[in-house]
Amino acid sequence: MAAGFQAPKGTRDFLPEDLVQRQWIEDRWRKVSINHGFEEVDGPTFEHLSLYTTKSGDGIVSELFSFRRAGGDDDYALRPELTPTVARLAASAVRQRPLPMRWFGIGPFFRGERPQRGRLREFQQWNADVIGDPSMNAELDLLSLLAGTLERFGLRPGEVTIRLSHRDAVAEVLRSLGVPDAQLHEAFTLLDRKEKMTPEAFAEKAAPLGLQADEIAKLDAVLLSAGTTDALCQTMGNLGLDTNGLEPLLHLAQPLRDAGLEDWVTFDPGIVRGLAYYTGTVFEVHECQGAERAIAGGGRYDELIGLLGGPKTPACGFAMGDVVLGLVLENLGRRPQSEAILPRPDCFVIDAGGRSDAVRQLLRALRGAGLHARTSVKTTRNVGKLLAEASKNRARFAAILSDEGLDGSIELKDLESGEQRPVASGELAALLATKGHADNSGHSDS
RNA sequence: GCGGCAGUAGCUCAGUUGGUUAGAGCGUCGGAUUGUGAUUCCGGAUGUCGGGGGUUCAAGUCCCCUCUGCCGCCCCA
Numbered sequence: 157m158a159a160g161f162q163a164p165k166g167t168r169d170f171l172p173e174d175l176v177q178r179q180w181i182e183d184r185w186r187k188v189s190i191n192h193g194f195e196e197v198d199g200p201t202f203e204h205l206s207l208y209t210t211k212s213g214d215g216i217v218s219e220l221f222s223f224r225r226a227g228g229d230d231d232y233a234l235r236p237e238l239t240p241t242v243a244r245l246a247a248s249a250v251r252q253r254p255l256p257m258r259w260f261g262i263g264p265f266f267r268g269e270r271p272q273r274g275r276l277r278e279f280q281q282w283n284a285d286v287i288g289d290p291s292m293n294a295e296l297d298l299l300s301l302l303a304g305t306l307e308r309f310g311l312r313p314g315e316v317t318i319r320l321s322h323r324d325a326v327a328e329v330l331r332s333l334g335v336p337d338a339q340l341h342e343a344f345t346l347l348d349r350k351e352k353m354t355p356e357a358f359a360e361k362a363a364p365l366g367l368q369a370d371e372i373a374k375l376d377a378v379l380l381s382a383g384t385t386d387a388l389c390q391t392m393g394n395l396g397l398d399t400n401g402l403e404p405l406l407h408l409a410q411p412l413r414d415a416g417l418e419d420w421v422t423f424d425p426g427i428v429r430g431l432a433y434y435t436g437t438v439f440e441v442h443e444c445q446g447a448e449r450a451i452a453g454g455g456r457y458d459e460l461i462g463l464l465g466g467p468k469t470p471a472c473g474f475a476m477g478d479v480v481l482g483l484v485l486e487n488l489g490r491r492p493q494s495e496a497i498l499p500r501p502d503c504f505v506i507d508a509g510g511r512s513d514a515v516r517q518l519l520r521a522l523r524g525a526g527l528h529a530r531t532s533v534k535t536t537r538n539v540g541k542l543l544a545e546a547s548k549n550r551a552r553f554a555a556i557l558s559d560e561g562l563d564g565s566i567e568l569k570d571l572e573s574g575e576q577r578p579v580a581s582g583e584l585a586a587l588l589a590t591k592g593h594a595d596n597s598g599h600s601d602s
Numbered sequence: 603g604c605g606g607c608a609g610u611a612g613c614u615c616a617g618u619u620g621g622u623u624a625g626a627g628c629g630u631c632g633g634a635u636u637g638u639g640a641u642u643c644c645g646g647a648u649g650u651c652g653g654g655g656g657u658u659c660a661a662g663u664c665c666c667c668u669c670u671g672c673c674g675c676c677c678c679a
Contacts, residue, residue: 163670165670212679218603218677236679239679240679271671272674348678430677430679433679449678508637509637536636537636538638540635540638540639541635542637542638542639543640545639546639548640556638571639574639576638
């Protein structure tokens, strides 16, 4: 501790056992994205500040880490999300590439907020977008990717769900309850916060928007019936509300069933999302008990690319951060032990003869063959101690060098079975290579 | 930006109404054991008690400020 430096507020340090956890998440994001036909893109980790103010207004600045280079005139901001960067890339790419483009990105993002559970100032986020497809196939591609990813993390329907909504459908529900068009935006904002408010507080804020006790009771009934489209329509019918307005949401139901995704999706008009640029479908992934914040969120933003100077291009996308996902996985006991995913040495070289030159040559040969090889820094030739260290390093094999060095044979010990046999030094690398890598850092599924 | 709780060794924590030289477990390092594994035994090291100021004969302990963490509000891309 001492008088040293601390990591800045809201940031994390990653020791080996921590970093491997983060990479475990990122590996799955990347692999499932590629499985679903998405291609990885990235951009700078900082952009012109105006890219964000154009999209979200000047109020966004207080949520950003923005800066001006000493002596410079340009204002920059660390990226708080990938969508504006994607929109910027797309603005030029749509003119020269076949549409739709399916893109994903993974990387660090930064927000100037007070850290709290599930929210940090720096975090890793996965972003996926379908650009240039105005049809609901874009939504289906994304929801399929999302469900496939949740599944890949060992999550199941009933533990987490994709709450699916559509702004036009929500608007129709609110209109049918008597909210005037001029108040719709405000009603969206209120609805977005409803779950965090007491019923009394909600009623107080809802009254000026045209929602009295009767209407709120109806709204509650509709929200409570979130689930299947049938349940929603039946509830609304019983309340005498017109269900035609739900059509933009309803027409996703059959294709979702056809794709085998209905178990993952909850049709929920309570989801509106705060962000002003969403134009149609919106969705969030939540833990079903309501624990933690949203795991992911997204929707359709058909105007944004045009707004940022590109040709008017329909687009739809979502983002998922590593913080809330990590908490949910932790809560459900779905995180692997770090030990199980840290890289394992294929071979730990033990110097029992004081021939450090021979050790170095052997390490070079093993590493040259693509193997993960380590040795001890200890000067002791106590083989018992060194084997203990090899075990602690979780090595698959130990190679024990005698004082004859590379001229003699090497004792190769299988640290799991305990079997030991002499092997000619020149053959060790090839022999170990045929046994496959113990290293589990890379791309295994476990 | 606002509020509540917390901060003692690398980690988890103990430390009496303020009272000599601040402790334990785990971990780490070394030895027991000069060539065969996670156990066991022995030994060593590490603290500006988060930082600064104040009260007092005396502060880890009380007061103020500040930093960081956790929880919530605001906001949430």
